[in-house]
Amino acid sequence: MKRILIADDESHIRRILEFNLKRAGYEVLATEDGRAALALALSARPDLVILDVSMPELTGLDVCRRLKADATLEATPVFLLTARGQESDAEAGRVAGADQFFTKPFSPKQLVEQVRQAVGEP
Amino acid sequence: MSHRFRWVWPVSIRRQLVVGVALVHLVLMTVFVLTLVHRQKTFLLDRAERRVLFQAELLATTSVHPLLSSDLAGLGEILAVLVRDAGDVPDAMVTDPRGRVVAHRQLGEAGDRLDDATIRATVAGAPRARLVARGQHTIHAAAPVMARGRHVGWAWITGNVSAERAQLDDVTRTGLVYTGVAVLIGTAFAMGLARAILHPLSLLLGGTEQVSQRRWEQPIPVTSTNEVGTVTHERAQFEAVLSGIGEGICVTDTVGRVLMWNRAAEQITRVPAPVMVGAVIPGPLCLVDGDGAVKDFARTVMKRAIDSGEAVSTAATKLMRLDGSVLSIGMTSAPIRDHAGAVQACVSVFRDVTRERDIDRMKTEFVSAVSHELRTPLTSIRAYAETLQDLVGDEATVQEFLKVIEEEAVRLTRLINDVLNLSRIESGRVRFKEESIALAPLVARAIQTAEPKAAMSNVRLATDVVPDLPPFRGDADGIQQVLTNLVDNGVKYNRPGGRVEVRAWLNGGVRVEVRDTGIGMSPDAVRRLGERFFRVDSSETRRAGGTGLGISLVKEILQAHGAVLEVESAEGRGSAFRFVLPVGGGA
Numbered sequence: 001m002k003r004i005l006i007a008d009d010e011s012h013i014r015r016i017l018e019f020n021l022k023r024a025g026y027e028v029l030a031t032e033d034g035r036a037a038l039a040l041a042l043s044a045r046p047d048l049v050i051l052d053v054s055m056p057e058l059t060g061l062d063v064c065r066r067l068k069a070d071a072t073l074e075a076t077p078v079f080l081l082t083a084r085g086q087e088s089d090a091e092a093g094r095v096a097g098a099d100q101f102f103t104k105p106f107s108p109k110q111l112v113e114q115v116r117q118a119v120g121e122p
Numbered sequence: 123m124s125h126r127f128r129w130v131w132p133v134s135i136r137r138q139l140v141v142g143v144a145l146v147h148l149v150l151m152t153v154f155v156l157t158l159v160h161r162q163k164t165f166l167l168d169r170a171e172r173r174v175l176f177q178a179e180l181l182a183t184t185s186v187h188p189l190l191s192s193d194l195a196g197l198g199e200i201l202a203v204l205v206r207d208a209g210d211v212p213d214a215m216v217t218d219p220r221g222r223v224v225a226h227r228q229l230g231e232a233g234d235r236l237d238d239a240t241i242r243a244t245v246a247g248a249p250r251a252r253l254v255a256r257g258q259h260t261i262h263a264a265a266p267v268m269a270r271g272r273h274v275g276w277a278w279i280t281g282n283v284s285a286e287r288a289q290l291d292d293v294t295r296t297g298l299v300y301t302g303v304a305v306l307i308g309t310a311f312a313m314g315l316a317r318a319i320l321h322p323l324s325l326l327l328g329g330t331e332q333v334s335q336r337r338w339e340q341p342i343p344v345t346s347t348n349e350v351g352t353v354t355h356e357r358a359q360f361e362a363v364l365s366g367i368g369e370g371i372c373v374t375d376t377v378g379r380v381l382m383w384n385r386a387a388e389q390i391t392r393v394p395a396p397v398m399v400g401a402v403i404p405g406p407l408c409l410v411d412g413d414g415a416v417k418d419f420a421r422t423v424m425k426r427a428i429d430s431g432e433a434v435s436t437a438a439t440k441l442m443r444l445d446g447s448v449l450s451i452g453m454t455s456a457p458i459r460d461h462a463g464a465v466q467a468c469v470s471v472f473r474d475v476t477r478e479r480d481i482d483r484m485k486t487e488f489v490s491a492v493s494h495e496l497r498t499p500l501t502s503i504r505a506y507a508e509t510l511q512d513l514v515g516d517e518a519t520v521q522e523f524l525k526v527i528e529e530e531a532v533r534l535t536r537l538i539n540d541v542l543n544l545s546r547i548e549s550g551r552v553r554f555k556e557e558s559i560a561l562a563p564l565v566a567r568a569i570q571t572a573e574p575k576a577a578m579s580n581v582r583l584a585t586d587v588v589p590d591l592p593p594f595r596g597d598a599d600g601i602q603q604v605l606t607n608l609v610d611n612g613v614k615y616n617r618p619g620g621r622v623e624v625r626a627w628l629n630g631g632v633r634v635e636v637r638d639t640g641i642g643m644s645p646d647a648v649r650r651l652g653e654r655f656f657r658v659d660s661s662e663t664r665r666a667g668g669t670g671l672g673i674s675l676v677k678e679i680l681q682a683h684g685a686v687l688e689v690e691s692a693e694g695r696g697s698a699f700r701f702v703l704p705v706g707g708g709a
C-alpha cells in the first residue's frame with residue numbers, strides 16, 4: 001500500500017486530508033510540526049509527502065529542502081500547501097525542490113487526483 | 123535703452139546715477155556761468171561806455187571858454203587833468219568843427235589812436251555826443267563843443283577798458299572754477315545718493331542672488347524705510363515663506379545644477395545649502411529608487427519633468443543620510459518655463475514620507491496577515507463541504523446546500539485575493555516587470571479561463587488578434603489579470619446567446635478591446651466604475667456574483683503600465699473596454 005505523510009499544524013486540515021486520502025485507499029501518517037515530519041519521513045519512508053508551508057519549529061520549505069537533500073528521499077514527491085498564494089511563495093517552493101504547490105483553500109478532490117498521478121493507485 | 127547705446131551708457135544703476143548727475147551738473151553750470159559772464163560783460167562795457175561818453179561831454183563843456191578865447195594853454199591844462207597817469211583816459215583832444223586838432227594830449231605811446239577816416243565821418247555827422255569806435259582795449263567817444271548854440275568844435279576822448287577786460291577775465295575764470303567745483307560736488311553727491319539707494323538694493327540683490335547659499339539664519343536686513351525698504355521687506359517675507367515651508371524645495375537648471383536649496387531641504391537631507399548649490403543632482407546625495415542607486419541626473423524625476431514638460435511625482439525614492447539612516451522621499455518635480463514657454467529650470471518639492479510609507483507597509487502587512495488568517499478557516503470550510511458532497515450520496519437538498527457553502531467559500535477566497543492584490547499594488551509593493559510580452563497567449567489563457575462559465579451561460583467567446591502583432595512592454599501576470607477580469611465580466615454581465623470578443627491590433631501601441639453584447643451599463647455606472655466594491659445593483663448583476671474589485675484592479679494595473687481604461691457602454695446593448703499597451707524596444 002502507498003504511504004502518504006501529511007504535516008500541517010491545523011488539525012482540521014490534517015483530518016480532512018487524512019480522511020480523503022484514506023478513502024482513496026492510501027495509508028496516511030499525519031503530524032503537526034516540521035521536525036516530527038522530518039523524523040517520520042526518515043523512519044517511515046513515505047511514498048509522498050504533503051507539507052504545510054507555515055508550521056512551527058521547522059517550516060514546510062525547510063523540511064522540503066532537507067528531504068530533497070537526502071539521497072534516499074530525493075525522489076519522493078513533495079507537495080506544498082500555502083495560505084498566501086504569492087508569486088514569491090511559489091518561487092521559494094520551486095527553489096526548495098517541491099513537486100507541486102497548492103494554494104489554500106484547495107480542493108481535496110483535486111489534491112487526491114494529483115497524488116494519484118504522482119504515486120499511482122494505492 | 124536700445125542695445126546700440128549699451129556700450130556708452132553704463133548698465134549698473136550706480137554708474138548711471140553718477141554719470142547722469144555729473145552730466146546734468148556740467149551742462150547746467152556751464153550754461154549758468156556763460157550767462158553770468160555775458161551779463162557781467164554787458165554790464166561792465168556799458169558802464170565803461172557811459173564813463174567815456176560822460177568824459178567826452180565834460181571835456182566839451184570845459185573847453186568852450188578856452189576854445190572861444192583861443193586859450194591853448196588853458197586847453198592843454200584841461201587835457202592834462204584828464205589824461206593822468208592812472209591811464210583811465212590815455213588820449214584826449216579838442217578839434218575844431220571840421221576835425222582839425224586844436225589841442226591834444228596823449229599818455230605815453232598809447233597806440234590804438236583814432237584814425238582820420240573815423241574823425242572825418244564823425245565831424246560830417248550831426249553835432250551830438252556819441253561813441254565813435256571801439257578797440258580791443260579802448261573806446262572812443264566824441265562830443266560837440268557848443269557855445270550859445272553855435273558849434274565851435276569837438277571834444278574827443280579815448281577811454282581805457284583793459285581794467286574791465288581784466289575783471290571780465292576774472293569773472294570767467296571764477297565761473298569755470300565754480301563749474302568744476304559744482305561738477306565735483308554734484309558727482310560726489312550723486313555717488314552718495316547712489317550708495318544710499320543702492321546699498322539696501324545691493325544687500326537685496328546679494329540676498330536674492332544667493333537665496334540658496336545664504337545662511338537662512340541671517341535674514342536680509344531691512345534698514346531703509348523708503349521704496350527699496352518696501353521691496354526688501356517683501357523679498358524678506360517671500361524668503362521667510364520659502365525657508366519656513368516644511369517641504370524641501372530644490373530648484374535646478376535643466377542639467378541638474380542646484381540653484382536653490384531651502385532650509386527644509388537641508389533638514390531633510392542633512393546636506394547644507396552651500397554644499398548642494400552648484401552641485402549637479404544627485405551630487406553628495408545618496409539616492410536609491412526601486413532599481414538601485416541613482417547616480418545620474420538623467421535617472422531622476424526632475425529630468426523626467428524637464429523632458430516631459432509636466433509635473434511628475436514619485437514616492438518610491440529612498441535617501442540615505444550620511445549617518446546611515448534611510449528615508450522615503452515623496453517628491454513632485456515641475457518644469458519652470460520662461461516667458462517664451464521653454465523649460466529653463468525645474469522646481470521640486472519633497473518631504474520625508476517615511477512615516478506614511480511605514481504606516482502604509484503596516485497596513486499592507488495587516489491586510490496580508492488578515493487574508494492569511496481568513497484562508498485557514500476557508501480552507502476547512504471548502505474542503506469539508508466538498509468532501510461531504512461525496513459522502514451524502516443523492517440527498518438533493520443536502521447536495522444543494524453543500525454546493526452553496528462551497529461556492530460561497532470560493533467567492534470569499536476571490537474577494538480575499540482581490541483585496542490582497544489591490545492593497546499590494548496600491549502600496550507599490552508589487553513591482554511590475556517591464557518585459558517584452560506577446561499578447562496572443564495571454565488572450566488565449568483568459569478565454570480558456572472563462573470557457574466553462576461561458577459554456578454554462580451560453581455565451582460565445584471569440585478572439586481577433588492580428589497575427590503579426592509586436593510584443594508589448596509590461597508585466598505578463600498583470601496584463602493576464604486585466605484580460606481575465608475583463609473577459610470574466612463580459613461573460614458574467616451577458617445574456618444567453620450573447621458574445622464576448624477580444625480584439626487586438628497595432629495603433630499607437632498594442633490596442634486591446636474587450637467587447638461584449640451583454641446588459642451594458644448606465645452612464646452613471648460607467649462613471650463609478652473602478653470605485654472599490656462598486657457593483658451595479660440589479661437582479662442580473664446580483665445573480666452574476668462578484669466582488670466589485672475587478673475593475674479597480676484592472677485600472678491600477680493599467681496605470682502601472684502607463685495605460686488608461688476606456689469604457690464605452692450602452693444599457694441593454696453591451697460594453698467595450700479598451701486600452702493601449704506600450705510597444706517596447708529591447709527585451
Ligand SMILES: Nc1ncnc2c1ncn2[C@@H]1O[C@H](COP(=O)(O)OP(=O)(O)O)[C@@H](O)[C@H]1O
Binds near residue numbers: 651
Ligand atoms: N462588461 C460589463 N457589462 C456590464 N456591466 C459590467 C461589465 N463589467 C463590469 N460591469 C459592472 O461593473 C461592476 C464592477 O465590476 P468589477 O469591478 O469587475 O466587479 P465584479 O465583476 O466583481 O462585480 C460590476 O458589478 C458590473 O455591475
Ligand SMILES: [Mg+2]
Binds near residue numbers: 607610
Ligand atoms: Mg469582475
